[in-house]
Amino acid sequence: MKSLLHKLNPQQRKAAITVDGPLLVLSGAGTxxxxxxxxxxxxxxxxxxxxxxxxxxxxxxxxAREMNERVKKMIGKHxxxxxxxxxxxxxxxxxRENYERAGYNKYFTIYDTADQLAxxxxxxxxISAAWKKYKPDDVLYTLQRLRKPHDESIDLKYENEFDGxxxxxxxxxxxxxxxxxxxxxxxxxxxxxxRLFKKYPDILKSYQNIFKYIIxxxxxxxxxxxxxxxxxxxxxxxxxxxxxxxxxxxxxWRGAEVKNILDFDKHFKNAAVIRLEENYRSTGNILKxxxxxxxxxxxxxxxxxxxxxxxxxxxxxxxxxxxxxxxxFVVSExxxxxxxxxxxxxxxxxxxxxxxxxxxxxxxxxxxxIPYVVVGGMKFYDRKEIRDFLSYLxxxxxxxxxxxxxxxxxxxxxxxxxxxxxxLGEHAAIKNCGLxxxxxxxxxxxxxxxxxxxxxxxxxxxxxxxxxxxxxxPIAMVARNLWAEVNYIKxxxxxxxxxxxxxxxxxxxxxxxxxxxxxxxxxxKSSLNGFLxxxxxxxxxxxxxxxxxxxxxxxxxxxxxxxxxxVFFAGVEQGIIPHNKSLATASGEDEERRLFYxxxxxxxxxxxxxxxKSRTKFGQKIEKIPSMFIDEIPENxxxxxxxxxxxxxxxxxxxxxLNQFSAMFAE
DNA sequence: CGCCAATTATTTTTT
DNA sequence: ATAATTGGCG
Numbered sequence: 001m002k003s004l005l006h007k008l009n010p011q012q013r014k015a016a017i018t019v020d021g022p023l024l025v026l027s028g029a030g031t032x033x034x035x036x037x038x039x040x041x042x043x044x045x046x047x048x049x050x051x052x053x054x055x056x057x058x059x060x061x062x063x064a065r066e067m068n069e070r071v072k073k074m075i076g077k078h079x080x081x082x083x084x085x086x087x088x089x090x091x092x093x094x095x096r097e098n099y100e101r102a103g104y105n106k107y108f109t110i111y112d113t114a115d116q117l118a119x120x121x122x123x124x125x126x127i128s129a130a131w132k133k134y135k136p137d138d139v140l141y142t143l144q145r146l147r148k149p150h151d152e153s154i155d156l157k158y159e160n161e162f163d164g165x166x167x168x169x170x171x172x173x174x175x176x177x178x179x180x181x182x183x184x185x186x187x188x189x190x191x192x193x194x195r196l197f198k199k200y201p202d203i204l205k206s207y208q209n210i211f212k213y214i215i216x217x218x219x220x221x222x223x224x225x226x227x228x229x230x231x232x233x234x235x236x237x238x239x240x241x242x243x244x245x246x247x248x249x250x251x252x253w254r255g256a257e258v259k260n261i262l263d264f265d266k267h268f269k270n271a272a273v274i275r276l277e278e279n280y281r282s283t284g285n286i287l288k289x290x291x292x293x294x295x296x297x298x299x300x301x302x303x304x305x306x307x308x309x310x311x312x313x314x315x316x317x318x319x320x321x322x323x324x325x326x327x328x329f330v331v332s333e334x335x336x337x338x339x340x341x342x343x344x345x346x347x348x349x350x351x352x353x354x355x356x357x358x359x360x361x362x363x364x365x366x367x368x369x370i371p372y373v374v375v376g377g378m379k380f381y382d383r384k385e386i387r388d389f390l391s392y393l394x395x396x397x398x399x400x401x402x403x404x405x406x407x408x409x410x411x412x413x414x415x416x417x418x419x420x421x422x423x424l425g426e427h428a429a430i431k432n433c434g435l436x437x438x439x440x441x442x443x444x445x446x447x448x449x450x451x452x453x454x455x456x457x458x459x460x461x462x463x464x465x466x467x468x469x470x471x472x473x474p475i476a477m478v479a480r481n482l483w484a485e486v487n488y489i490k491x492x493x494x495x496x497x498x499x500x501x502x503x504x505x506x507x508x509x510x511x512x513x514x515x516x517x518x519x520x521x522x523x524x525k526s527s528l529n530g531f532l533x534x535x536x537x538x539x540x541x542x543x544x545x546x547x548x549x550x551x552x553x554x555x556x557x558x559x560x561x562x563x564x565x566x567v568f569f570a571g572v573e574q575g576i577i578p579h580n581k582s583l584a585t586a587s588g589e590d591e592e593r594r595l596f597y598x599x600x601x602x603x604x605x606x607x608x609x610x611x612x613k614s615r616t617k618f619g620q621k622i623e624k625i626p627s628m629f630i631d632e633i634p635e636n637x638x639x640x641x642x643x644x645x646x647x648x649x650x651x652x653x654x655x656x657x658l659n660q661f662s663a664m665f666a667e
Numbered sequence: 668c669g670c671c672a673a674t675t676a677t678t679t680t681t682t
Numbered sequence: 683a684t685a686a687t688t689g690g691c692g
Binding site: 059060061086087088089091110112113135137185186187189190250251253254353354355356357376410413415416417418419420449452536537538539555556557558576579580581582591595617618 | 668669670676677678679680681682
């Protein structure tokens, strides 16, 4: 164990062995933060601390996975017993272990943003003054900002009176709906455990005694609730290690408060503070560019990141005609570079500001037979057919989930239209039960036509049968049979003519069923609810093996904490980064600059910035100009390029060459 | 009452 | 380009 610590620099080592009491590690990008944390954990276990008492909290699943893997590599199976999880999955665990005292039943559903929006939309619609005037998106965002952790009201002191009243009403309806549907939203996963901690000292005490040593990664991204949660949890033993970097705070829009990290030593008395400033990741030019840009931000702790490495290559800058040309350029560069340097495709990353930029890159990579993976993206679960499929499962698992039921009660069309649904709703209100339950007694309502009644009963029986089968048969099997019975292909045929498209959508469902099977094989205590909750948190560990040797496409947010030998940052345009929508708030520009900083500091050796001169938005071509942040990079660090043509004079020759290479990669 | 076609809004980032 | 929503037809 000692030999391992020798590889650390003095500050890192100090951070690794300062185990007792509060500790703040201010670690700039690429200063070996994860290495330090992993060594710290190894050291703790070496000192005889039971891994079960160690909790490491991260923000994203990627970060949790990465840490888990590195700890495992270093310490082996023994480490499995420690808890590495995101805030939200930790909250879910606590909620699952205490659901009755939190006021929910065992089968609660987690609502994602789309579910939340559906509820908000409905609430808005029921208020005549609000319909059309307020966008559900904005209302949800505002409500989340105004939400108070310790009671069910919202904080209206910043809103004007009319809006305030409206927000209160919508919020009330929103909470009622979730409660009735036995559903929680993402924030509830943090808020409810926090309330449990406050209300039931025995619960708090039991978790305090489990998690005696706490490490919080990316501490600059904690919001008020997370801060309070961690503070309570650490309050007994005070062994809290916060790791973070104020320059990488990119979750302000989600309520993250940089002051949590800036004031750490005020909140935790006698905290030790350690700074990590030697960068081991990037070459000099990349680091200089990053430093130059981030220094334009006010309100930051000054730091002096430095490296022993040489300057390395200059930062490439490429101006593309449009987004297709941008993708073509990036992929050609990857191919040429890969052939010349024989690097794994896994050492390349394409970073984006938004998920929607990924499409052209996927198309070109696929056309050129380059293995790639879209990380996060999350788009898969947003596909209509997947949401439909999951809604069937959600409705099975939690019959109170009216949102799920409404989504699928007439998909595919089975003659249960809007007015029937409305009747059903009224009937449910009279019976004071969920919509699904209401179907069983809807015959009492004589206005329902016999045909409709038969359809309703068919549906009810189909779902009830599946629910029965769930008690005996594997989940995947029940799901597959239910899906066949539903005859979903009918729905697809009504919206698409292209048989390929239809087959593709059905394959997506197959993949989903496969992942249920995978979940069942892996989990000792598998349940449909467990699977769905995991899906809601995006937790399924799509195995790292799968990603190996593939070009990674992801947003900058997803890339935080990761590093790549070669980074292409695409869409570096005004309006994308900084994003138009972010410039509305005062702190917006600074956060976008930090985002740019995070993107740049992912690169180890080669960094290429790309922007388009024009881009298609909503089917319309619009002119674009380069991002202001490019101007903030000293010119001597940049090298403009024309792409493959610079290296190979003839355009056609270059194209031929690329085609040859692409053929090589096919197999 | 249910279904289809025309109209309209949608794209920030994650859990 | 595409998804969601609304109004009119069968």
